Amino acid sequence: MRLWKVVVLVDLALALGVGGGYLRWGREAARLERELALARAATSVAGAEREVHGEGVVRAVLPDINVIVITHGELPGYMPPMTMGFRVATPKIQETVQVGDAVRFTVRGVPPNMTLTAIATLGR
């Protein structure tokens, strides 16, 4: 075989090897990332009962529908910061807080059916 053919062949093999390897690795990385995301999501929708703690400020107490509306920070693994109404587990809970109270609270249940089980003012 002529030398130039060898050179071209070697270069071609190198380019194919590097390009193919890169593509494969890239696809592998994307797949791993997807799997990781799935694995993370799986822990949060496992269907099991969960308990989440958060801090926030009471915006409204609505006894008619047994809801307390709270502007809260992130509820880890459950919800980003937002203003949100939570169903209370027992009506008694509503009597302990007022609008404007900074609170620490606990929600418990099987997502998305979570109820507010405990709430305590942080004091202001």
Next chain:
Amino acid sequence: MTAVGLFVRLVHLAAVVGLVGVASALLLAGPSDRSTARRWQRDLRRWSRALVLLALVAGAGAIVQQAAVLEGSASALDAQAFARLLLGTQGGAVWLVRGGLLLILAAFLAVRGDIERGADWIAVRGQAALLAVAALALLAAAGHAAAVEPGTARAIAVDALHVVAAGTWAGALLPLAILWRRAGRDDGADSRPYATLAAHRFSRWALGAVSVAVVTGALNAIVQVGSIAALVGTPYGRLLLGKLLVLVGVLAIGAVNRRRLLPALAGDGAGVGRPAMRRLGRFATAEAAGALVVLAVVATMASTPPARHVPPVWPFTSRLSIGALAAAPELRTLVLVGSQITVLGVAALLASFVLRAWRFPLLGGAAVLLAVGAAVALPPLAIDAYPTTYVRPTVPYTAASIANGMELYRQHCAVCHGPRGAGDGPARGRLPRPPADLRAAHTRDHTAGDLFWWISHGIARGGMPGFASALGEDERWDVVNLVRALGAASSARALGEVIGPPRLVAPDFTFAVGPTPPHALRDYRSRRIVLLVLYALPASRPRLAQLAERYDVLVTLGVEVIAVDRAGGPDAIARLGGTPPVFFPVVTEGGREVVAAYDLFGEGPHTEFLIDRQGYLRARSTGGEAPAEINPLLAQLQELNAEKPAVTAPDDHVH
């Protein structure tokens, strides 16, 4: 960067450029069976073996030096430090790949015996050229271009093209100069046709390569420098100017070679062709020396922060600004006349390229016209400038900065400039000239850097003292931000219930609602319209109830309401009460600064500002009373939602 580090980088760069140059010189000149040419080719191959070793050693030295810089001291170096650098950073990985390419090239150059012609010759030389070019081009992925955001890939591609184009030209100069010198000697006569052919091919190649290098270099400069101030006022920009200066000299020699010597090479034997060949060899050697200087500058630039990221120090006492005409309209004619003379000069310059017979008279005329035009038009446009004129503020334009600036203003500035910036302070009578009315739009006529300079160093002829020793740098920027807000205030107060043009930037602010993580106004950019409500109870209660009851409609229209109690404090939500329930953010932290800054833009006690999705103030309530109706607000929102986003989001710094 130490001198040693700089030196190893220069050696590495020069060696790699040399490798590329040797390979391209060989490819351009082609195979030959003349003994002088064969000897030249053999020598080049020997040198390239030395160059590739040099490149590897110097490259390793650069890595060691870089690792020492990252670790803080040379004694802390261990295997882990190198692993971190080479595997943990993009630059390190690129250098690793380049080292691999150079190793392959070294092996390739060591193994290959003599092949003298045919496709094999091209394949072997081409392979060496390919490896060397790849090693050079990859430098772009480890340099400043790799840090460009956004458009990283484009910046790297442009820079890679730049280094390859420049490298194939600059690197080939010395090898070819040696060929031409040898061919110009008595005993090199056999290779003279070969050398002449190489000169013609190189001339064509160089023209293309230099053109590409100039265009890509200009693109690089736009990305890395970006402005005249950065070009003349930063180390990186000045290095670039120096590089250009040397380059102009080198290209001038190249032009002489191309226009004068190249045609003469074809001349007869000893009488014309040989002296021309010798001169070409000498000139090309000089060009190569110039190119080495350029490489030294490039190596320095590679380890200097790009101009765009460095505050420029303006070296002149004046600058040109079209704004100068606003103060002196009578000079407009002068500028107009001068610009017309300049246009004539440009026309003469263009004509000199076309009309060869009249070239020199036309060139002379063009030079005179351009000089006269500049002398007439430019002086009226010149205004005072200071070293900090083009420095960008280090403190963003935020409510907190404005509020702090206001506090400092009360302590230091109000005595002359007056409590509201009108230039009517109690001490104004003792000054040689009245203090500036800060309610005018100063930040339009002057850069933030100008204001910073005046606040720092005073204005001697106006009797203004400098505050560089009394106020820290950030505090002075706070005052600059306040002056900008004061200038914006009069335009803001002209805003009404009708949507105005997107011109006034709403100062950013951060706020918190209860024990939740803080938000910033800019978090809403490109997502929500913001209705900022500064309220005072009890007068504002009906309006807040109205907003709370229609909050669902407002959310549907893409608006977020941010309410700030003038009385402030963590109990703002409690004071508002639960009937009707209020679900929009009511600020419990950060409200004081918001009230201080935004009160410049509208009278209280109840003020509402409408801030569009780009962050501009577009409308405000007037009269200090809470609006009674919600419908005007809904109409404004409809209008904002219907319009196309007119302009890009504002800069968060005063210009």
